[in-house]
Amino acid sequence: MIRLQKIVNETKFHNPLKGFALTTIINEMRFDPLTGQRVRIMPMRNHKLPRHDWTPFVEESQKRFCPFCPGHLEKATPRFPDDMIPSGRLKAGQSVVVPNLTPYEIYAAVAVMCPDHYIAMDSISQEMIMDSFRAALEFLKVAEAYDPRRARYGSISWNYMPYSGGSIIHPHLQILSGPEPCRYDAELISHSAAYLNQYGRNFWADLLEYELDKGERYLGRVGNTHWLATFAPRALCDITAILPNRATVADIEDQDLRDMAAGLQKVIRYYDQLNIASFNATLYTARSEDNGFWATVRIVGRYTIFPLVGSDYSHLQVLHDEPWTLHVPEEMAAELKEHFKQ
Template sequence: MSIKFTKDLKESSFLDPMNNFEPKTVVSEIRHDPLTGQISRIFPFRKFNIHNHDWTPFVEESRQKFCPFCPDVLEKVTPMFSADIAPEGRIKLGDATVIPNLNPYEKYASLVVMSCRHYIAMEEIETELIINSFRAGLDYLQRVTALDPDEARYVSINWNYMPYAGGSLIHPHLQILAGKEPCTFDKQLINASEKYLSDYKSNYWTDLINSELKAKERYVGQTGKVHWLSAFAPRHVGDIMGILPGKKTIHDISDDDLYDLAVGLCRVIKFYKQSNITSFNAALYFARSEHAGFSIHARIVGRFTIFPLVGSDITHMQILHDDPWTVILPEAIAQELKTYF
């Protein structure tokens, strides 16, 4: 086992205007992701509070506008797949419907309309909603990878919940991608997992689980075969990982695995709601069978606004430097989240 949790403490000094300009020292942290080495910054935001946000006015306004995902118009205004992908036109599973993305940013891009309900509050997100939506997305991915194995090599399932997370529509939906090349971060994960296996003759993800179990600082709990932990070098606030060891591809994941993932995600979302984190991004990462050392895992991060009415939690650090930052220690997140597991 060669997991290293590396962090550098940085001291900054200034004359404090809140205390008659007496000298004051503040400590921030720079952490390095144990797998990729990517930097994450954690800094002590003065009197930081995440403000609760009431989506009711925004939701009510959206109900007055046209929504292509609502059941009375979905069949009329959303595109259908060509017969080689889905002879039935659209892929359906339970309350979930998979449709082509009108604005694709990959060769194979689809949306999963998760429910006929226009708005689902965080506290109303249930395991069945996630299971059906993920399974429907996997059905699409299995079809396109079989149809076009050269161009649909790398896949992911993604969820932007509400506007703070970049959700363009209130109606809950997933983004499903398949392309010839992996996304930038996905590629880092795959390559670094292979290198770790080559260097240490051990699986990084299994070693990470065992290291976090031993440390007892960030390990949160387990739902079935999925292990949940607060990321040591978070990509954003409340960065939680759900690792499914021993599984790599979209063909490896079972219905039981989806249930275990959904149960854990629901618990994290419940924690977010109680912590005034009213929006989130989530992704389910896969690799190909030839990529040794990788494990399927989910990652979910909270999104919020810095100020009650305006502002964003994305700054120059993420956009222009690709340095994630957060204002809450992962260890503190883990201690609070454990009660939900």
């Protein structure tokens, strides 16, 4: 039973932008259909983000030392223990997986996505995404085989450029594996299981069927993957990709990664058109005993309203745990659908 719930709030004031006429302004509260998490939408669709030129930041970062650039990587990044990965590092295509020098989980690795120090959004290739996610998945499999008791839950994430929280410009993925999933991942897993218990059906299958039927948020299908504008966005232009009948790291095949990469590239091109200069993306997985779960990919835009400095995170996210965004998902979907037709 998919129920999409929202509350439309009206606020009245004498508006200085309209000669102080009494004006009604709309905002929305939406509830995530799986987790119940409340989010806010303050529609500012017409607010055009300034085009952000990363060139000076890229040049500045090139003057400093980059551990991921060719010639440095071999000397400046750690090697995995010999009994875990005898060659010290994992490779797929041009991507190389190395241990994270500042781990925040028992198994924390970084996939350096390519030899180039900077890749502009419009140059991100499907091959680069696919190779690096494949290398990252391989690391999760190796970690699980090496330490099945503690390397149980894995995720692969991408912080693209500094607004996303990434500290190194050189494109890289963050790979985590530990005994427990991250907090939000755990919510996805536990609520998926609870939905199955309650209704005897898979939430993600039901959501997909619902969104296909409604059409207003369904963006399109790329091979095995289905792409949706997320009903209750956690951040700007929040997109969810569903990988039907895939749950574990072992379930995800090369073709799934190829489809995922093609879909991500479409979303990233769209972000670039909107001047969204940065993003976060995550591939969520679970374990075979986590019934009712399907793997998903989530990508959200990151930005600042003020050019060059500032943040899109405020008291609402940090101190109230209340995500907010500026775009109405259905309006965004109408535009983004066109990219999925190509």
